[in-house]
Amino acid sequence: MNGFAAAFRKNRTKIWVGAVTLLLVFYLVVSFQRSLLLLADSNLTAKAIGAAYLVLPIVGAWALVRELMFGARTEQMAKVLEAEGGLPVDELPRTPGGRIVRAAADAEFEKYRAEAEASPDDWRSWFRLSCAYDAAGDRKRARASMRDAVKLFSAAS
Numbered sequence: 001m002n003g004f005a006a007a008f009r010k011n012r013t014k015i016w017v018g019a020v021t022l023l024l025v026f027y028l029v030v031s032f033q034r035s036l037l038l039l040a041d042s043n044l045t046a047k048a049i050g051a052a053y054l055v056l057p058i059v060g061a062w063a064l065v066r067e068l069m070f071g072a073r074t075e076q077m078a079k080v081l082e083a084e085g086g087l088p089v090d091e092l093p094r095t096p097g098g099r100i101v102r103a104a105a106d107a108e109f110e111k112y113r114a115e116a117e118a119s120p121d122d123w124r125s126w127f128r129l130s131c132a133y134d135a136a137g138d139r140k141r142a143r144a145s146m147r148d149a150v151k152l153f154s155a156a157s
Contacts, residue, residue: 017071024064032057073150077127086124088112088131105136116145123152 008015031053038050081087092108093101112132116125126149133142 017068021064021068024060028057028060028064031060070147070150073153074146077123077149077153081124081127084124086128088128090135092135100135100137102137105132108132109136121152123149123156126152 035050035053035057038046038053041047041050078087092104095101109132112125112129116129119125126145130142130145130149133139133145
């Protein structure tokens with residue numbers, strides 16, 4: 001049982017992503033099936049609703065695939081950086097509640113911002129900048145920086 005618990009802790013995020021993905025796929029399949037039922041109805045209003053409802057599983061499937069590919073690329077980049085010894089080290093001070101002290105994160109952020117500006121074509125600098133944005137609490141910019149890193153990584157591969 002000890003090995004199972006260790007494996008679960010190590011892969012907890014992947015297990016949750018898998019569970020949420022399965023639920024979303026189930027929802028998308030049911031939505032698709034319901035839209036087909038509405039399209040088969042003789043009532044024009046039902047057909048129109050079915051056509052509109054058909055968009056939901058298509059957009060949902062596209063978003064799901066896009067996010068899973070983004071996560072896989074991010075994990076791949078992290079493994080490369082880890083092998084190179086280039087992952088940012090999390091030594092930032094934390095509050096008693098476990099949150100990163102904002103002032104320390106902001107100071108650390110400047111280092112990674114300067115690195116990204118100095119080498120804008122290096123995916124490694126954008127990856128580290130994304131981590132710094134995340135530590136500073138700016139999730140929107142963290143995601144945008146990681147998307148830039150993914151684009152550069154894909155182009156280099």
